[in-house]
Amino acid sequence: MLPYIVKRLLKVIDNLFSSTKFGIFLLLVIALVAIVGTVVEQGRPVEYYYKLYGITATGWIMKLSINRIFGSLWMVIPTLLLIINLVYSTLLRLPAVIKSIAVPNKFHTFSKLNDTISIRDKEETAKRVSNILKSLHYKIYYLKDGSLFAHKGITSRFGFVIVHLSILIILFGALLGAIYGYKNYVVIDSGDTKPVPEINASIKVDRFWMNYWPDGSIKQYNSKLSIIKNGKVVHTQIIDVNHPMDYAGFRFFQSGYGKSYDKIKEAIAVLYDKKVDKVVAKPVLAQWNKWFDIGQYKARMVDFVPDFYFDTKRGYITSKSLDYNNPAVRLQIKGPKGTPPFVWEFLKYPGSVLKEFTNKDAIIISSITPIYYTGLQYAKNPGANWIWLGSAVMAVGFAMSFFMYYRRIYIAFNDNGNTLTISGISYRQSDLFAKEFRKIINRIKEKESV
Amino acid sequence: MIFSLMFFDVAFGFYAAAAVSYVAYFLFRREWIGHSSTLLFVLALLSNIATLVMRTVEIHHAPFTNLYESMVFFSALVAVIYLILEIRYKNKMLGVFVSIFLFLSFFVTNLLPFRMKVYENLNPALQSYWLEIHVATMFVGYSAFAISFIAALLYLGKSKWQNSFPFKHLPDADFLDNLGYKSIAWGMPFLSIGIVTGAIWANYTWGSYWSWDPKETWSLITWLIYAAYLHARVTRGWKKRKAAILAIVGFLSMVFLYWGVAFILPGLHSYGGAA
Ligand code: HEM
Numbered sequence: 001m002l003p004y005i006v007k008r009l010l011k012v013i014d015n016l017f018s019s020t021k022f023g024i025f026l027l028l029v030i031a032l033v034a035i036v037g038t039v040v041e042q043g044r045p046v047e048y049y050y051k052l053y054g055i056t057a058t059g060w061i062m063k064l065s066i067n068r069i070f071g072s073l074w075m076v077i078p079t080l081l082l083i084i085n086l087v088y089s090t091l092l093r094l095p096a097v098i099k100s101i102a103v104p105n106k107f108h109t110f111s112k113l114n115d116t117i118s119i120r121d122k123e124e125t126a127k128r129v130s131n132i133l134k135s136l137h138y139k140i141y142y143l144k145d146g147s148l149f150a151h152k153g154i155t156s157r158f159g160f161v162i163v164h165l166s167i168l169i170i171l172f173g174a175l176l177g178a179i180y181g182y183k184n185y186v187v188i189d190s191g192d193t194k195p196v197p198e199i200n201a202s203i204k205v206d207r208f209w210m211n212y213w214p215d216g217s218i219k220q221y222n223s224k225l226s227i228i229k230n231g232k233v234v235h236t237q238i239i240d241v242n243h244p245m246d247y248a249g250f251r252f253f254q255s256g257y258g259k260s261y262d263k264i265k266e267a268i269a270v271l272y273d274k275k276v277d278k279v280v281a282k283p284v285l286a287q288w289n290k291w292f293d294i295g296q297y298k299a300r301m302v303d304f305v306p307d308f309y310f311d312t313k314r315g316y317i318t319s320k321s322l323d324y325n326n327p328a329v330r331l332q333i334k335g336p337k338g339t340p341p342f343v344w345e346f347l348k349y350p351g352s353v354l355k356e357f358t359n360k361d362a363i364i365i366s367s368i369t370p371i372y373y374t375g376l377q378y379a380k381n382p383g384a385n386w387i388w389l390g391s392a393v394m395a396v397g398f399a400m401s402f403f404m405y406y407r408r409i410y411i412a413f414n415d416n417g418n419t420l421t422i423s424g425i426s427y428r429q430s431d432l433f434a435k436e437f438r439k440i441i442n443r444i445k446e447k448e449s450v
Numbered sequence: 451m452i453f454s455l456m457f458f459d460v461a462f463g464f465y466a467a468a469a470v471s472y473v474a475y476f477l478f479r480r481e482w483i484g485h486s487s488t489l490l491f492v493l494a495l496l497s498n499i500a501t502l503v504m505r506t507v508e509i510h511h512a513p514f515t516n517l518y519e520s521m522v523f524f525s526a527l528v529a530v531i532y533l534i535l536e537i538r539y540k541n542k543m544l545g546v547f548v549s550i551f552l553f554l555s556f557f558v559t560n561l562l563p564f565r566m567k568v569y570e571n572l573n574p575a576l577q578s579y580w581l582e583i584h585v586a587t588m589f590v591g592y593s594a595f596a597i598s599f600i601a602a603l604l605y606l607g608k609s610k611w612q613n614s615f616p617f618k619h620l621p622d623a624d625f626l627d628n629l630g631y632k633s634i635a636w637g638m639p640f641l642s643i644g645i646v647t648g649a650i651w652a653n654y655t656w657g658s659y660w661s662w663d664p665k666e667t668w669s670l671i672t673w674l675i676y677a678a679y680l681h682a683r684v685t686r687g688w689k690k691r692k693a694a695i696l697a698i699v700g701f702l703s704m705v706f707l708y709w710g711v712a713f714i715l716p717g718l719h720s721y722g723g724a725a
Contacts, residue, residue, distance in 0.1 A: 020681050020684065020685040021685060021688075023681055024678045024681045024682055024685070027674045027675075027677050027678040027681070028674070028675070028678055030674055031670075031671045031674040031675055031678075031703075034667050034668075034670055034671050034674075035671060037662065037667060038664045038667045038668060038711075042662060070662045174660075181658075183657065183658070241655060242578040242654065242655055244654065244655075244657070251657060253655070253656065253657045255656070255657070377656075377657050378657075379657040379658065381653075381658070381659070384653060384659055387646075387649065387659060388646075388650070391642070391646040394642060395639065395642070395643065398638065398639040398642065399639070401635075402635035402636070402638070402639065403635075430628075431625075431628055
């Protein structure tokens with residue numbers, strides 16, 4: 001025997017979780033939490049909330065996880081309750097639904113839809129009636145009391161079970177995604193290769209390019225990718241923003257691009273003589289990291305920064321930003337005695353450094369062609385297929401619930417054999433059924449009128 | 451751009467005329483006014499469709515890639531659904547409210563700044579046939595919800611003041627309640643397909659099917675409210691009134707999903723230059 005208090009408690013829980021009202025309440029609670037999640041921006045740095053809401057409110061926002069509401073207990077608890085509610089009430093409801101579609105054992109009339117029709121011959125009419133109902137795809141039964149029973153649309157009564165099942169499947173997929181989903185990002189210069197440990201191979205970006213609309217706005221970003229395994233190309237594919245690449249369970253997306261911040265493709269090199277104030281050698285198209293001859297010098301471009309900055313404290317050169325604000329190329333140079341082995345050449349201050357050393361010559365670098373990098377996002381989500389499956393199941397459930405309906409018709413022949421009584425009822429779509437019921441009556445009457 | 455903008459104005463004018471005519475029919479109940487109301491409404495719908503056709507010819511893809519185009523598309527859908535209802539139920543009384551609703555929807559669309567009425571090149575993420583499926587199904591859902599909203603409002607009015615003007619001329623409360631339910635029974639599957647195709651598209655383009663951006667979140671909120679509506683209707687002991695209120699709340703949520711998110715909340719979906 002359970003103690004009274006436990007019994008009471010179980011009763012309360014049973015009432016709660018079997019009730020559709022509680023389900024409606026939970027649906028609206030989840031909607032409310034989601035609204036809060038769109039009003040308060042999610043996942044911003046603390047300063048953002050501080051600026052907007054002040055210190056006290058920000059404290060609460062952090063404490064109550066309102067800045068990360070979607071993964072928080074605010075969302076998880078109502079969802080768990082919803083699942084319990086959904087499963088419990090669906091299962092509790094099932095026996096009643098099964099009972100409601102059972103074949104009855106005797107005739108019944110309903111007050112809303114019924115009619116009495118005079119007939120000529122009981123046997124003949126019975127046959128005709130059953131043919132009419134059959135042609136409308138009703139299932140027909142002869143009851144013990146001599147009456148006729150027909151019903152149609154049984155599956156629609158189970159639509160809600162299918163819809164509810166689909167919700168469980170979708171939530172299961174979401175759970176899998178939350179646990180096993182994985183996402184990463186890699187930046188690769190056009191022409192470069194980088195290892196991607198998750199797929200146990202390297203990716204080479206053969207080329208990155210953009211397409212433009214006639215007015216010059218960007219139409220598409222594209223990358224040609226090769227997957228290299230043990231030194232061999234095993235797969236090559238061109239991706240763009242709407243066409244990712246699938247490889248080894250991962251999907252690779254074109255999700256970013258930019259100008260490379262540590263090298264360039266090529267540039268034009270010119271030798272300038274300060275004494276005579278003239279360009280003294282033919283301009284050369286210099287390739288990155290390749291030696292080229294210019295006048296009496298040999299040079300090559302070995303380093304690049306987009307926004308030159310000399311950190312005097314620590315004594316090294318870096319880039320202030322990733323933008324091409326003050327681009328500089330470091331040249332390695334071989335030449336007559338007195339030539340420095342390396343100089344930085346600033347594109348905005350042509351030839352300034354080398355001049356100081358040689359007092360005469362300067363190698364000027366101009367018209368640089370940048371290399372673009374492509375930003376690849378790669379992701380794996382084992383839950384996604386469950387979500388799609390659940391969605392398909394939901395579509396079936398909706399079709400069963402909304403586009404089909406259950407109806408039953410009872411027909412009794414009265415004792416003297418010259419009238420019949422017909423009565424019907426439907427679960428949902430009472431207006432459609434009223435029409436169908438009229439139609440059936442009219443078809444029965446057609447042949448009975450004298 | 452010229453032709454679509456021109457047909458827009460023509461449709462706007464016809465909806466205004468149809469609204470006036472339906473109101474006159476409602477007041478004076480002359481058959482010829484009823485006929486001319488329907489005629490004006492059909493003309494409005496034809497020019498509404500012409501706007502879409504011209505736009506498609508001008509831009510070479512489906513005409514619902516910005517707020518302006520989508521409003522024109524949405525209005526055409528609502529008008530088509532209404533005409534089907536008018537023919538099927540042989541009742542013009544809802545026309546008053548539908549034509550006023552469509553007049554208002556053209557009115558707010560017309561208020562959009564000019565830069566939002568013209569076509570902009572599609573950004574790379576939008577160049578996908580998923581866009582067309584996603585947006586089209588969403589809008590079929592939206593238009594069904596618009597009808598359910600009108601039905602729910604009228605239901606509340608009718609059930610409270612059935613015998614006083616103007617409600618006494620309306621179809622009875624059960625009809626309105628049923629119409630509201632049926633519209634939602636159509637709207638809900640379309641909204642669901644819209645959300646799922648959106649998720650498939652996002653998964654394909656951004657690598658995740660759901661990222662809680664405001665538009666996604668509001669589509670879920672709207673979906674949840676309509677799910678609550680469906681349950682309110684099957685729950686015994688709940689008056690249909692509560693369901694009708696949920697239908698209205700659901701529609702307001704949909705309006706926010708459609709317009710509010712674009713103008714107020716930032717995100718991936720900021721649409722057609724808004725936000
Ligand atoms: C999460 C979203 C949910 C969706 C989309 C959903 C969907 C549906 C649908 C489409 C129906 C059929 C409605 C109709 O006949 O017009 C239904 C019925 C029902 N649902 Fe849900 N449901 C959800 C959650 C819940 C929850 C949480 C409960 C818990 C109480 C619940 C309990 C029921 C019950 C008892 C029925 C009535 C079945 C009947 O007799 O026809 N549902 N649901």
